[in-house]
Amino acid sequence: MSIFSKTCEYAIRAVFFIAHRTESGDRVGIKEIATGISSPEHFLAKILQDLSRRGIVKSAKGPNGGFYMDEQTLRRPLVDVVEAVDGNGLFVGCGLGLVSCSEKKPCPLHAEFAVIRKNIHQMLVKTSIGDFTEDLNLGITNLKK
Amino acid sequence: MSIFSKTCEYAIRAVFFIAHRTESGDRVGIKEIATGISSPEHFLAKILQDLSRRGIVKSAKGPNGGFYMDEQTLRRPLVDVVEAVDGNGLFVGCGLGLVSCSEKKPCPLHAEFAVIRKNIHQMLVKTSIGDFTEDLNLGITNLKK
DNA sequence: AAAATAAAAGATAAAAAACTCTTTTATTAT
DNA sequence: ATAATAAAAGAGTTTTTTATCTTTTATTTT
Numbered sequence: 063m064s065i066f067s068k069t070c071e072y073a074i075r076a077v078f079f080i081a082h083r084t085e086s087g088d089r090v091g092i093k094e095i096a097t098g099i100s101s102p103e104h105f106l107a108k109i110l111q112d113l114s115r116r117g118i119v120k121s122a123k124g125p126n127g128g129f130y131m132d133e134q135t136l137r138r139p140l141v142d143v144v145e146a147v148d149g150n151g152l153f154v155g156c157g158l159g160l161v162s163c164s165e166k167k168p169c170p171l172h173a174e175f176a177v178i179r180k181n182i183h184q185m186l187v188k189t190s191i192g193d194f195t196e197d198l199n200l201g202i203t204n205l206k207k
Numbered sequence: 208m209s210i211f212s213k214t215c216e217y218a219i220r221a222v223f224f225i226a227h228r229t230e231s232g233d234r235v236g237i238k239e240i241a242t243g244i245s246s247p248e249h250f251l252a253k254i255l256q257d258l259s260r261r262g263i264v265k266s267a268k269g270p271n272g273g274f275y276m277d278e279q280t281l282r283r284p285l286v287d288v289v290e291a292v293d294g295n296g297l298f299v300g301c302g303l304g305l306v307s308c309s310e311k312k313p314c315p316l317h318a319e320f321a322v323i324r325k326n327i328h329q330m331l332v333k334t335s336i337g338d339f340t341e342d343l344n345l346g347i348t349n350l351k352k
Numbered sequence: 353a354a355a356a357t358a359a360a361a362g363a364t365a366a367a368a369a370a371c372t373c374t375t376t377t378a379t380t381a382t
Numbered sequence: 383a384t385a386a387t388a389a390a391a392g393a394g395t396t397t398t399t400t401a402t403c404t405t406t407t408a409t410t411t412t
Contacts, residue, residue, distance in 0.1 A: 063215070063293040064300060065323070067208050068370065071304035078315055091388065100305075104370050112389060124379025125387045146334050148208040155209060159216035160245075168349045170223055170339035174330050178210070181326055185319050194315035203315045206305050213400065236358065250401050256360060269409025272359045 065182070066100055070147040071123030073109050075205045076098040077143055077191050081117055082131050082198040088129030100207045109147070116146050118191075144186055181202040210327070215292040219252050220244040220350045222288055222336050226262055226281055227273050227343040231320050234273030247350045254292070263336075281337030289331055298328040 301308035
């Protein structure tokens with residue numbers, strides 16, 4: 063198990079990649095993104111179609127088409143990407159899978175999980191898609207394999 | 208997505224239940240555990256077989272048989288249960304799924320995830336299976352549905 | 353020894369997640 | 383208008399996870 067689903071990992075890596083490649087305003091094709099983040103091309107295509115429908119990335123068909131981002135999408139918090147793909151199960155909901163778990167009727171790990179869930183949520187709310195472009199440009203960080 | 212797999216959620220709930228029901232030293236059957244934690248009986252049986260092989264729970268066949276725990280297993284940290292079922296992917300490994308991600312060649316969220324992973328790990332190391340028995344006995348916490 | 357009990361083991365089935373391939377639609381450039 | 387390009391959409395397949403059912407093995411009680 064990892065924190066995010068595979069789909070969500072690809073989604074986050076893809077939006078980082080697009081942000082980093084479209085600062086100048088131009089577009090980047092699915093093939094280039096897929097190789098750039100080491101993901102299966104057609105599977106990623108499905109994911110980006112979905113993110114596009116939800117307005118998290120922009121896309122254009124035809125020659126010189128591809129995926130890109132505008133100032134507004136670059137400022138969207140990471141939590142928007144995660145929620146679009148994996149839903150909010152990571153932030154709400156019981157760590158032990160109990161639907162009835164609540165402050166009143168808590169599971170044994172309720173308090174412990176509250177802290178962890180809050181940490182994850184805050185991290186994803188504080189960070190925006192565009193925040194990571196500079197380090198990628200500088201080669202400090204990396205999205206491949 | 209939730210933090211743990213369904214299997215792991217059942218496993219944790221089951222060990223809590225067994226700990227809580229076997230303080231007095233007696234054994235509890237798979238049927239009783241399954242209804243006590245709202246899990247599918249045969250699926251849970253598989254999980255407990257595995258935990259039993261790994262020494263995380265004890266079991267005995269035949270009349271008056273069932274699952275139980277001794278002092279030693281009650282003191283084992285929760286992380287042992289999680290690692291037995293879900294592996295250590297939650298504590299080690301990259302949040303974005305990059306196998307090559309490291310301090311030297313980090314993914315963009317490397318630092319952010321380091322904190323979260325450490326939180327989760329510490330929580331699971333600090334808490335033991337037996338730590339939750341009292342609250343369950345008092346009816347403060349709950350393992351059903 | 354025989355019957356009853358309960359976990360272990362084996363074999364299968366259903367559902368969800370991950371992944372692939374093909375066709376269609378929109379856009380641009382010639 | 384035509385050809386070329388690239389995403390969108392549709393229709394699968396494969397793998398993993400979750401779940402069920404049946405048979406076997408070990409243990410206890412009578």
